[in-house]
Amino acid sequence: MAKDRKIDMVILGLLSHENLTGYDIKKRIDNAIGFFWKGSFGSIYPSLASLTDSGSIIKVETPDIKDGRERILYAITQTGKEQLLDWLSDTKAVNDLKYESLLKLFFGGVTDCKVSINTIESFRSEIQSSLSILRFYQNNLQSDLNNNDHLFYYLTVSFGVETYEAYLRWCDFAVKILCERNNL
Amino acid sequence: MAKDRKIDMVILGLLSHENLTGYDIKKRIDNAIGFFWKGSFGSIYPSLASLTDSGSIIKVETPDIKDGRERILYAITQTGKEQLLDWLSDTKAVNDLKYESLLKLFFGGVTDCKVSINTIESFRSEIQSSLSILRFYQNNLQSDLNNNDHLFYYLTVSFGVETYEAYLRWCDFAVKILCERNNL
DNA sequence: AAAGACATGTAAAACGTTACATGATTGC
DNA sequence: GCAATCATGTAACGTTTTACATGTCTTT
Numbered sequence: 001m002a003k004d005r006k007i008d009m010v011i012l013g014l015l016s017h018e019n020l021t022g023y024d025i026k027k028r029i030d031n032a033i034g035f036f037w038k039g040s041f042g043s044i045y046p047s048l049a050s051l052t053d054s055g056s057i058i059k060v061e062t063p064d065i066k067d068g069r070e071r072i073l074y075a076i077t078q079t080g081k082e083q084l085l086d087w088l089s090d091t092k093a094v095n096d097l098k099y100e101s102l103l104k105l106f107f108g109g110v111t112d113c114k115v116s117i118n119t120i121e122s123f124r125s126e127i128q129s130s131l132s133i134l135r136f137y138q139n140n141l142q143s144d145l146n147n148n149d150h151l152f153y154y155l156t157v158s159f160g161v162e163t164y165e166a167y168l169r170w171c172d173f174a175v176k177i178l179c180e181r182n183n184l
Numbered sequence: 185m186a187k188d189r190k191i192d193m194v195i196l197g198l199l200s201h202e203n204l205t206g207y208d209i210k211k212r213i214d215n216a217i218g219f220f221w222k223g224s225f226g227s228i229y230p231s232l233a234s235l236t237d238s239g240s241i242i243k244v245e246t247p248d249i250k251d252g253r254e255r256i257l258y259a260i261t262q263t264g265k266e267q268l269l270d271w272l273s274d275t276k277a278v279n280d281l282k283y284e285s286l287l288k289l290f291f292g293g294v295t296d297c298k299v300s301i302n303t304i305e306s307f308r309s310e311i312q313s314s315l316s317i318l319r320f321y322q323n324n325l326q327s328d329l330n331n332n333d334h335l336f337y338y339l340t341v342s343f344g345v346e347t348y349e350a351y352l353r354w355c356d357f358a359v360k361i362l363c364e365r366n367n368l
Numbered sequence: 369a370a371a372g373a374c375a376t377g378t379a380a381a382a383c384g385t386t387a388c389a390t391g392a393t394t395g396c
Numbered sequence: 397g398c399a400a401t402c403a404t405g406t407a408a409c410g411t412t413t414t415a416c417a418t419g420t421c422t423t424t
Binding site: 207225233253 | 374375376377378379
């Protein structure tokens with residue numbers, strides 16, 4: 001047990017706030033932590049099954065099954081909480097970047113400079129739209145930092161804002177250098 | 185063919201600069217692009233084999249085999265160059281972050297605030313040591329930006345410096361907020 | 369003599385995504 | 397009525413890491 005599959009920890013973490021269905025969990029991942037963590041149904045449902053088997057979470061009855069729609073609500077158990085706390089208190093963490101845009105830029109020397117500029121511009125516009133969303137969240141969260149959950153959400157969103165702003169500064173810098181270089 | 189396996193593109197890109205062995209490629213990945221891309225021998229050697237099969241690269245003779253050590257030098261072919269250029273000119277790129285430190289922080293509400301501060305401090309020291317190395321590279325590269333390869337290397341390293349500095353600013357900010365909150 | 373770097377490669381395991389399969393409900 | 401969303405789940409596929417296996421050369 002305790003293979004420490006990361007998706008397990010994500011689910012335990014989310015369930016430590018509130019009871020959720022698999023579908024809810026997917027939405028939470030996409031909305032709240034999507035900019036630094038991903039998760040698909042294909043990994044969520046199997047994880048829910050194995051966490052249930054190991055007693056880290058349990059299925060709870062939904063008192064208001066108003067429709068014929070299947071809906072399985074999960075709750076974290078004491079075992080699950082302990083597992084989560086163990087993971088949280090371990091300072092070692094894997095932080096991994098896979099930036100294909102940078103990879104393309106790194107090899108930009110073999111091709112026309114405009115290709116690299118396109119790569120950067122494409123990256124920039126992607127970041128810009130994500131940044132707008134993050135700023136929106138940041139503003140909303142800022143107004144209620146006394147709520148402990150909001151505080152931690154706010155801190156991670158602030159990480160996103162700070163780094164995305166840095167990305168944009170770098171985009172300006174890189175494009176400027178490339179243009180100067182090629183008299184564009 | 186042309187499954188566009190990313191490791192294939194990394195190898196083609198590196199070979200577009202100079203002929204290399206699998207072992208060399210591993211070192212280049214670790215040193216030059218390690219902060220935003222990873223690769224292991226277990227993916228490099230199979231990729232070299234399949235790229236050779238598809239005619240994207242070829243084995244070249246090493247004229248100075250001075251020792252009994254096995255050493256296979258690879259070179260990129262015209263086919264390989266075209267493949268690389270196709271990939272480079274495609275603006276769509278997958279940029280993926282997996283930050284376990286942020287994940288832990290996000291769930292920090294369930295545990296003692298000091299645990300979260302430890303997580304951040306651990307992240308900070310990791311970033312700090314990487315940043316020193318990146319700054320060292322940045323300075324070295326800056327002195328010879330007329331070399332085109334150096335220019336693109338410099339740009340990616342600058343990305344690292346800019347973002348790592350942003351990370352550190354955020355660490356200060358986050359720790360400060362958490363301390364204020366808990367009168368630490 | 370031993371440790372560590374050089375050098376190639378394979379096999380197993382882990383992990384995750386994509387696509388598929390199924391079906392109900394809600395909003396337009 | 398139709399599209400979108402809600403909702404769960406499986407299977408195939410692909411990629412990558414880890415560990416193993418083997419052997420040489422260089423430095424201490």
